[in-house]
Amino acid sequence: MTSGGRAEGPVRRRGRPASAAKAAGEPAAPDRILVSARTEFAERGYEKASIRAIARGAGVDSALVHHYFGTKEQVFTAAVEGAFAPALGIPDRLFSGSPEEWGEQLTRFVFRIWERAVTREPMLAILRSAVSNDTAAAVFRRLIARNLLERLAGGLGRPDAELRVELAMAQLVGTAMLRYVIKVEPIASAPPEVLIPRLAPVVQRHLTG
Protein backbone atom coordinates (compact mmCIF):
# COMPACT_ATOMS: atom_id res chain seq x y z
CA MET A 1 0.00 0.00 0.00
CA THR A 2 1.56 3.32 -1.06
CA SER A 3 -1.55 5.31 -0.17
CA GLY A 4 -0.70 8.43 -2.21
CA GLY A 5 -4.20 9.86 -1.95
CA ARG A 6 -4.60 9.14 1.76
CA ALA A 7 -1.38 10.94 2.65
CA GLU A 8 -3.31 14.21 2.24
CA GLY A 9 -4.83 13.63 5.70
CA PRO A 10 -4.00 15.82 8.70
CA VAL A 11 -0.34 14.88 9.08
CA ARG A 12 0.86 16.15 12.44
CA ARG A 13 4.26 14.60 13.01
CA ARG A 14 6.51 15.53 15.87
CA GLY A 15 9.75 15.16 13.84
CA ARG A 16 10.63 16.51 10.44
CA PRO A 17 7.82 17.88 8.28
CA ALA A 18 6.20 15.38 5.90
CA SER A 19 7.86 16.96 2.89
CA ALA A 20 11.35 16.25 4.29
CA ALA A 21 10.36 12.64 5.08
CA LYS A 22 9.11 12.15 1.55
CA ALA A 23 12.28 13.58 0.07
CA ALA A 24 14.27 11.04 2.11
CA GLY A 25 12.15 8.18 0.74
CA GLU A 26 10.59 7.41 4.15
CA PRO A 27 7.32 5.39 4.00
CA ALA A 28 4.09 7.40 4.14
CA ALA A 29 2.30 7.74 7.48
CA PRO A 30 -0.30 4.95 6.92
CA ASP A 31 2.47 2.46 6.13
CA ARG A 32 4.50 3.54 9.16
CA ILE A 33 1.39 3.16 11.33
CA LEU A 34 0.81 -0.40 10.07
CA VAL A 35 4.43 -1.39 10.70
CA SER A 36 4.26 0.09 14.19
CA ALA A 37 0.90 -1.61 14.84
CA ARG A 38 2.29 -5.02 13.89
CA THR A 39 5.21 -4.55 16.30
CA GLU A 40 2.92 -3.36 19.09
CA PHE A 41 0.40 -6.21 18.64
CA ALA A 42 3.25 -8.74 18.41
CA GLU A 43 4.99 -7.55 21.56
CA ARG A 44 2.00 -6.76 23.79
CA GLY A 45 -0.90 -8.75 22.34
CA TYR A 46 -4.26 -7.32 21.31
CA GLU A 47 -5.57 -6.39 24.71
CA LYS A 48 -2.51 -4.58 26.01
CA ALA A 49 -1.66 -2.90 22.71
CA SER A 50 -2.46 0.83 22.71
CA ILE A 51 -3.19 3.28 19.90
CA ARG A 52 -0.95 5.77 21.69
CA ALA A 53 2.05 3.40 21.51
CA ILE A 54 1.30 2.58 17.87
CA ALA A 55 1.21 6.31 17.08
CA ARG A 56 4.46 6.92 18.96
CA GLY A 57 6.19 4.10 17.07
CA ALA A 58 5.07 5.61 13.76
CA GLY A 59 6.07 9.14 14.76
CA VAL A 60 2.52 10.46 14.42
CA ASP A 61 -0.28 11.71 16.63
CA SER A 62 -2.88 9.21 17.96
CA ALA A 63 -5.59 11.15 16.13
CA LEU A 64 -3.92 10.33 12.83
CA VAL A 65 -4.10 6.60 13.59
CA HIS A 66 -7.85 6.93 14.14
CA HIS A 67 -8.14 9.15 11.06
CA TYR A 68 -6.63 6.52 8.79
CA PHE A 69 -7.79 3.27 10.38
CA GLY A 70 -10.60 3.94 12.89
CA THR A 71 -10.93 1.84 16.07
CA LYS A 72 -8.34 -0.45 17.63
CA GLU A 73 -10.17 -3.43 16.11
CA GLN A 74 -9.95 -1.81 12.68
CA VAL A 75 -6.25 -1.03 13.16
CA PHE A 76 -5.72 -4.70 14.07
CA THR A 77 -7.67 -5.87 11.00
CA ALA A 78 -5.61 -3.64 8.72
CA ALA A 79 -2.35 -4.79 10.33
CA VAL A 80 -3.32 -8.46 10.03
CA GLU A 81 -4.48 -8.07 6.44
CA GLY A 82 -1.15 -6.41 5.67
CA ALA A 83 0.72 -9.27 7.33
CA PHE A 84 -1.34 -11.74 5.31
CA ALA A 85 -0.80 -9.85 2.07
CA PRO A 86 2.05 -12.09 0.87
CA ALA A 87 -0.01 -15.10 1.90
CA LEU A 88 -3.14 -13.79 0.24
CA GLY A 89 -1.52 -12.60 -2.94
CA ILE A 90 0.20 -15.88 -3.77
CA PRO A 91 -2.57 -18.50 -3.67
CA ASP A 92 -4.09 -17.26 -6.94
CA ARG A 93 -0.90 -18.23 -8.70
CA LEU A 94 0.13 -20.99 -6.32
CA PHE A 95 -3.00 -23.08 -6.51
CA SER A 96 -3.65 -22.90 -10.20
CA GLY A 97 -2.35 -26.42 -10.95
CA SER A 98 -4.06 -29.73 -10.24
CA PRO A 99 -5.44 -30.13 -6.69
CA GLU A 100 -3.28 -33.29 -6.54
CA GLU A 101 -0.25 -30.97 -6.17
CA TRP A 102 -1.72 -28.61 -3.57
CA GLY A 103 -0.57 -30.64 -0.57
CA GLU A 104 3.09 -29.99 -1.19
CA GLN A 105 2.50 -26.46 -2.50
CA LEU A 106 0.52 -25.44 0.59
CA THR A 107 3.05 -27.06 2.95
CA ARG A 108 6.04 -25.37 1.29
CA PHE A 109 4.19 -22.08 1.23
CA VAL A 110 3.52 -22.21 4.99
CA PHE A 111 7.18 -22.99 5.67
CA ARG A 112 8.29 -20.04 3.51
CA ILE A 113 6.16 -17.75 5.65
CA TRP A 114 7.26 -19.16 9.00
CA GLU A 115 10.97 -19.66 8.27
CA ARG A 116 11.60 -15.98 7.46
CA ALA A 117 11.69 -13.70 10.51
CA VAL A 118 10.12 -10.80 8.60
CA THR A 119 6.95 -12.82 7.89
CA ARG A 120 7.11 -15.02 11.03
CA GLU A 121 6.81 -12.10 13.44
CA PRO A 122 3.45 -10.86 12.06
CA MET A 123 2.14 -14.44 12.13
CA LEU A 124 3.19 -14.80 15.76
CA ALA A 125 1.49 -11.49 16.52
CA ILE A 126 -1.75 -12.68 14.96
CA LEU A 127 -1.59 -16.04 16.71
CA ARG A 128 -0.85 -14.52 20.13
CA SER A 129 -3.65 -12.00 19.78
CA ALA A 130 -6.17 -14.51 18.42
CA VAL A 131 -5.49 -16.96 21.25
CA SER A 132 -5.85 -14.39 24.01
CA ASN A 133 -8.63 -12.15 22.74
CA ASP A 134 -12.05 -12.89 21.24
CA THR A 135 -12.13 -9.77 19.07
CA ALA A 136 -8.79 -10.66 17.55
CA ALA A 137 -9.95 -14.26 17.05
CA ALA A 138 -13.02 -12.97 15.18
CA VAL A 139 -10.83 -10.85 12.89
CA PHE A 140 -8.59 -13.85 12.19
CA ARG A 141 -11.65 -16.04 11.60
CA ARG A 142 -13.12 -13.64 9.03
CA LEU A 143 -9.80 -13.40 7.20
CA ILE A 144 -9.41 -17.18 7.03
CA ALA A 145 -12.98 -17.62 5.84
CA ARG A 146 -12.88 -14.87 3.25
CA ASN A 147 -9.51 -15.66 1.78
CA LEU A 148 -8.00 -19.09 2.30
CA LEU A 149 -11.23 -21.08 2.63
CA GLU A 150 -13.07 -19.54 -0.29
CA ARG A 151 -10.12 -19.85 -2.64
CA LEU A 152 -8.95 -23.32 -1.74
CA ALA A 153 -12.32 -24.90 -1.09
CA GLY A 154 -13.71 -23.41 -4.29
CA GLY A 155 -10.90 -25.05 -6.25
CA LEU A 156 -11.58 -28.47 -4.70
CA GLY A 157 -15.22 -28.41 -5.76
CA ARG A 158 -16.54 -30.97 -3.25
CA PRO A 159 -19.37 -30.62 -0.76
CA ASP A 160 -17.00 -31.18 2.17
CA ALA A 161 -14.24 -29.01 0.70
CA GLU A 162 -14.17 -26.44 3.52
CA LEU A 163 -13.77 -29.10 6.21
CA ARG A 164 -11.01 -30.74 4.14
CA VAL A 165 -9.13 -27.44 3.84
CA GLU A 166 -9.47 -26.80 7.57
CA LEU A 167 -8.19 -30.26 8.56
CA ALA A 168 -5.20 -29.68 6.26
CA MET A 169 -4.65 -26.25 7.81
CA ALA A 170 -4.92 -27.80 11.28
CA GLN A 171 -1.89 -29.99 10.54
CA LEU A 172 0.12 -26.96 9.48
CA VAL A 173 -1.12 -24.64 12.25
CA GLY A 174 -0.30 -27.28 14.87
CA THR A 175 3.15 -27.81 13.38
CA ALA A 176 3.77 -24.05 13.59
CA MET A 177 2.57 -24.03 17.21
CA LEU A 178 4.92 -26.82 18.32
CA ARG A 179 7.86 -25.67 16.20
CA TYR A 180 7.83 -21.87 16.47
CA VAL A 181 5.74 -21.07 19.56
CA ILE A 182 6.17 -23.91 22.09
CA LYS A 183 9.53 -24.83 20.51
CA VAL A 184 9.46 -28.46 21.59
CA GLU A 185 12.28 -30.67 20.33
CA PRO A 186 12.97 -32.35 17.96
CA ILE A 187 10.33 -30.66 15.76
CA ALA A 188 11.64 -27.17 16.59
CA SER A 189 15.09 -27.85 15.11
CA ALA A 190 14.27 -30.35 12.36
CA PRO A 191 15.17 -28.97 8.91
CA PRO A 192 12.19 -28.07 6.70
CA GLU A 193 13.41 -30.69 4.21
CA VAL A 194 12.87 -33.36 6.86
CA LEU A 195 9.42 -32.09 7.83
CA ILE A 196 7.93 -31.21 4.43
CA PRO A 197 8.03 -34.79 3.04
CA ARG A 198 6.23 -35.99 6.18
CA LEU A 199 3.62 -33.23 6.16
CA ALA A 200 2.80 -32.77 2.47
CA PRO A 201 1.24 -36.24 1.92
CA VAL A 202 -0.95 -35.78 4.99
CA VAL A 203 -2.09 -32.34 3.84
CA GLN A 204 -2.76 -33.85 0.42
CA ARG A 205 -4.75 -36.67 1.96
CA HIS A 206 -7.00 -34.21 3.78
CA LEU A 207 -7.56 -32.20 0.59
CA THR A 208 -8.20 -34.92 -1.97
CA GLY A 209 -7.79 -38.33 -0.28
Add this chain to the structure above:
Amino acid sequence: MTSGGRAEGPVRRRGRPASAAKAAGEPAAPDRILVSARTEFAERGYEKASIRAIARGAGVDSALVHHYFGTKEQVFTAAVEGAFAPALGIPDRLFSGSPEEWGEQLTRFVFRIWERAVTREPMLAILRSAVSNDTAAAVFRRLIARNLLERLAGGLGRPDAELRVELAMAQLVGTAMLRYVIKVEPIASAPPEVLIPRLAPVVQRHLTG
Protein backbone atom coordinates in the same frame (compact mmCIF):
# COMPACT_ATOMS: atom_id res chain seq x y z
CA MET B 1 -3.99 -34.55 45.47
CA THR B 2 -5.42 -34.65 49.01
CA SER B 3 -2.28 -33.24 50.63
CA GLY B 4 -3.00 -34.39 54.14
CA GLY B 5 0.58 -33.89 55.35
CA ARG B 6 1.06 -30.54 53.66
CA ALA B 7 -2.04 -29.09 55.31
CA GLU B 8 -0.01 -28.71 58.50
CA GLY B 9 1.53 -25.53 57.01
CA PRO B 10 0.78 -22.06 58.39
CA VAL B 11 -2.90 -21.88 57.44
CA ARG B 12 -4.03 -18.28 57.75
CA ARG B 13 -7.45 -18.10 56.16
CA ARG B 14 -9.65 -15.04 56.28
CA GLY B 15 -12.86 -17.02 56.51
CA ARG B 16 -13.81 -19.91 58.76
CA PRO B 17 -11.01 -21.75 60.55
CA ALA B 18 -9.58 -24.78 58.77
CA SER B 19 -11.28 -27.20 61.14
CA ALA B 20 -14.74 -25.93 60.16
CA ALA B 21 -13.84 -26.16 56.50
CA LYS B 22 -12.68 -29.72 56.91
CA ALA B 23 -15.84 -30.66 58.71
CA ALA B 24 -17.86 -29.25 55.79
CA GLY B 25 -15.85 -31.38 53.36
CA GLU B 26 -14.29 -28.31 51.70
CA PRO B 27 -11.08 -28.99 49.74
CA ALA B 28 -7.81 -28.36 51.58
CA ALA B 29 -5.96 -25.08 50.97
CA PRO B 30 -3.45 -26.42 48.38
CA ASP B 31 -6.29 -27.80 46.26
CA ARG B 32 -8.26 -24.56 46.52
CA ILE B 33 -5.14 -22.62 45.52
CA LEU B 34 -4.65 -24.79 42.42
CA VAL B 35 -8.27 -24.40 41.36
CA SER B 36 -8.05 -20.64 41.85
CA ALA B 37 -4.71 -20.52 39.98
CA ARG B 38 -6.18 -22.32 36.98
CA THR B 39 -9.06 -19.84 36.82
CA GLU B 40 -6.72 -16.87 37.17
CA PHE B 41 -4.25 -18.10 34.52
CA ALA B 42 -7.14 -18.95 32.17
CA GLU B 43 -8.83 -15.58 32.52
CA ARG B 44 -5.82 -13.27 32.63
CA GLY B 45 -2.98 -15.25 31.05
CA TYR B 46 0.40 -15.93 32.63
CA GLU B 47 1.78 -12.41 32.58
CA LYS B 48 -1.22 -10.61 34.05
CA ALA B 49 -2.09 -13.33 36.57
CA SER B 50 -1.22 -12.34 40.14
CA ILE B 51 -0.47 -14.41 43.23
CA ARG B 52 -2.63 -11.96 45.19
CA ALA B 53 -5.69 -12.73 43.02
CA ILE B 54 -4.99 -16.47 43.20
CA ALA B 55 -4.82 -16.23 47.00
CA ARG B 56 -8.04 -14.19 47.12
CA GLY B 57 -9.86 -16.74 44.97
CA ALA B 58 -8.75 -19.54 47.29
CA GLY B 59 -9.65 -17.59 50.43
CA VAL B 60 -6.06 -17.65 51.73
CA ASP B 61 -3.21 -15.22 52.28
CA SER B 62 -0.65 -14.67 49.47
CA ALA B 63 2.08 -15.95 51.78
CA LEU B 64 0.36 -19.33 51.91
CA VAL B 65 0.44 -19.61 48.10
CA HIS B 66 4.21 -19.04 48.21
CA HIS B 67 4.53 -21.42 51.15
CA TYR B 68 2.94 -24.30 49.26
CA PHE B 69 4.04 -23.66 45.70
CA GLY B 70 6.87 -21.10 45.60
CA THR B 71 7.20 -18.61 42.74
CA LYS B 72 4.57 -17.68 40.16
CA GLU B 73 6.33 -19.99 37.68
CA GLN B 74 6.10 -22.84 40.17
CA VAL B 75 2.42 -22.11 40.85
CA PHE B 76 1.84 -22.22 37.09
CA THR B 77 3.72 -25.51 36.76
CA ALA B 78 1.68 -27.07 39.55
CA ALA B 79 -1.58 -25.77 38.06
CA VAL B 80 -0.69 -27.06 34.60
CA GLU B 81 0.42 -30.43 35.93
CA GLY B 82 -2.87 -30.67 37.77
CA ALA B 83 -4.78 -29.81 34.59
CA PHE B 84 -2.79 -32.44 32.73
CA ALA B 85 -3.33 -35.03 35.44
CA PRO B 86 -6.21 -36.77 33.65
CA ALA B 87 -4.15 -36.62 30.46
CA LEU B 88 -1.04 -37.90 32.18
CA GLY B 89 -2.70 -40.59 34.21
CA ILE B 90 -4.48 -42.24 31.33
CA PRO B 91 -1.78 -42.94 28.74
CA ASP B 92 -0.28 -45.74 30.80
CA ARG B 93 -3.50 -47.66 30.40
CA LEU B 94 -4.57 -46.07 27.12
CA PHE B 95 -1.48 -46.86 25.11
CA SER B 96 -0.86 -50.36 26.29
CA GLY B 97 -2.24 -52.06 23.19
CA SER B 98 -0.58 -52.35 19.80
CA PRO B 99 0.83 -49.07 18.40
CA GLU B 100 -1.37 -49.78 15.37
CA GLU B 101 -4.34 -48.74 17.51
CA TRP B 102 -2.81 -45.61 19.04
CA GLY B 103 -3.95 -43.26 16.26
CA GLU B 104 -7.62 -43.63 17.11
CA GLN B 105 -6.97 -43.92 20.85
CA LEU B 106 -4.95 -40.69 20.96
CA THR B 107 -7.47 -38.84 18.78
CA ARG B 108 -10.45 -39.92 20.90
CA PHE B 109 -8.54 -39.10 24.07
CA VAL B 110 -7.85 -35.54 22.88
CA PHE B 111 -11.52 -35.04 22.00
CA ARG B 112 -12.58 -36.28 25.44
CA ILE B 113 -10.38 -33.62 27.03
CA TRP B 114 -11.47 -30.75 24.76
CA GLU B 115 -15.18 -31.55 24.53
CA ARG B 116 -15.77 -31.30 28.29
CA ALA B 117 -15.77 -27.74 29.65
CA VAL B 118 -14.18 -28.83 32.94
CA THR B 119 -11.06 -30.12 31.13
CA ARG B 120 -11.23 -27.71 28.17
CA GLU B 121 -10.84 -24.58 30.29
CA PRO B 122 -7.49 -25.61 31.84
CA MET B 123 -6.23 -26.57 28.37
CA LEU B 124 -7.24 -23.16 27.03
CA ALA B 125 -5.48 -21.54 29.98
CA ILE B 126 -2.27 -23.42 29.24
CA LEU B 127 -2.46 -22.68 25.52
CA ARG B 128 -3.13 -18.96 26.05
CA SER B 129 -0.31 -18.65 28.55
CA ALA B 130 2.16 -20.68 26.47
CA VAL B 131 1.48 -18.64 23.33
CA SER B 132 1.90 -15.28 25.04
CA ASN B 133 4.70 -15.93 27.51
CA ASP B 134 8.09 -17.62 27.15
CA THR B 135 8.20 -18.86 30.75
CA ALA B 136 4.81 -20.53 30.36
CA ALA B 137 5.93 -21.98 27.02
CA ALA B 138 8.98 -23.48 28.72
CA VAL B 139 6.82 -25.08 31.43
CA PHE B 140 4.53 -26.53 28.76
CA ARG B 141 7.56 -27.74 26.76
CA ARG B 142 9.01 -29.59 29.75
CA LEU B 143 5.67 -31.22 30.53
CA ILE B 144 5.22 -32.40 26.94
CA ALA B 145 8.77 -33.72 26.80
CA ARG B 146 8.69 -35.47 30.16
CA ASN B 147 5.29 -37.03 29.85
CA LEU B 148 3.72 -37.45 26.43
CA LEU B 149 6.91 -37.73 24.41
CA GLU B 150 8.74 -40.15 26.65
CA ARG B 151 5.75 -42.43 27.06
CA LEU B 152 4.52 -42.52 23.49
CA ALA B 153 7.88 -42.39 21.75
CA GLY B 154 9.25 -45.08 24.06
CA GLY B 155 6.40 -47.35 23.04
CA LEU B 156 7.04 -46.83 19.34
CA GLY B 157 10.67 -47.90 19.65
CA ARG B 158 11.99 -46.20 16.49
CA PRO B 159 14.85 -43.76 16.11
CA ASP B 160 12.50 -41.05 14.77
CA ALA B 161 9.75 -41.83 17.30
CA GLU B 162 9.75 -38.42 18.98
CA LEU B 163 9.35 -36.56 15.71
CA ARG B 164 6.53 -38.95 14.74
CA VAL B 165 4.70 -38.29 18.01
CA GLU B 166 5.10 -34.53 17.58
CA LEU B 167 3.78 -34.53 14.01
CA ALA B 168 0.77 -36.53 15.24
CA MET B 169 0.30 -34.08 18.12
CA ALA B 170 0.59 -31.18 15.67
CA GLN B 171 -2.49 -32.44 13.81
CA LEU B 172 -4.47 -32.59 17.05
CA VAL B 173 -3.15 -29.31 18.50
CA GLY B 174 -3.97 -27.51 15.23
CA THR B 175 -7.46 -29.03 15.18
CA ALA B 176 -8.01 -27.78 18.75
CA MET B 177 -6.75 -24.31 17.75
CA LEU B 178 -9.14 -23.97 14.80
CA ARG B 179 -12.10 -25.64 16.53
CA TYR B 180 -11.98 -24.34 20.10
CA VAL B 181 -9.85 -21.18 19.99
CA ILE B 182 -10.29 -19.51 16.56
CA LYS B 183 -13.68 -21.24 16.14
CA VAL B 184 -13.67 -21.20 12.37
CA GLU B 185 -16.55 -22.98 10.63
CA PRO B 186 -17.29 -25.70 9.67
CA ILE B 187 -14.65 -27.40 11.88
CA ALA B 188 -15.89 -25.60 15.02
CA SER B 189 -19.37 -27.16 14.82
CA ALA B 190 -18.63 -30.51 13.17
CA PRO B 191 -19.56 -33.44 15.45
CA PRO B 192 -16.60 -35.39 16.89
CA GLU B 193 -17.88 -38.47 15.08
CA VAL B 194 -17.35 -36.67 11.76
CA LEU B 195 -13.88 -35.43 12.68
CA ILE B 196 -12.41 -38.48 14.44
CA PRO B 197 -12.58 -40.82 11.39
CA ARG B 198 -10.77 -38.17 9.34
CA LEU B 199 -8.12 -37.46 11.97
CA ALA B 200 -7.33 -40.88 13.42
CA PRO B 201 -5.83 -42.40 10.22
CA VAL B 202 -3.59 -39.35 9.78
CA VAL B 203 -2.42 -39.53 13.40
CA GLN B 204 -1.80 -43.26 12.89
CA ARG B 205 0.16 -42.60 9.70
CA HIS B 206 2.47 -40.20 11.54
CA LEU B 207 3.02 -42.70 14.35
CA THR B 208 3.57 -45.92 12.44
CA GLY B 209 3.13 -45.25 8.69
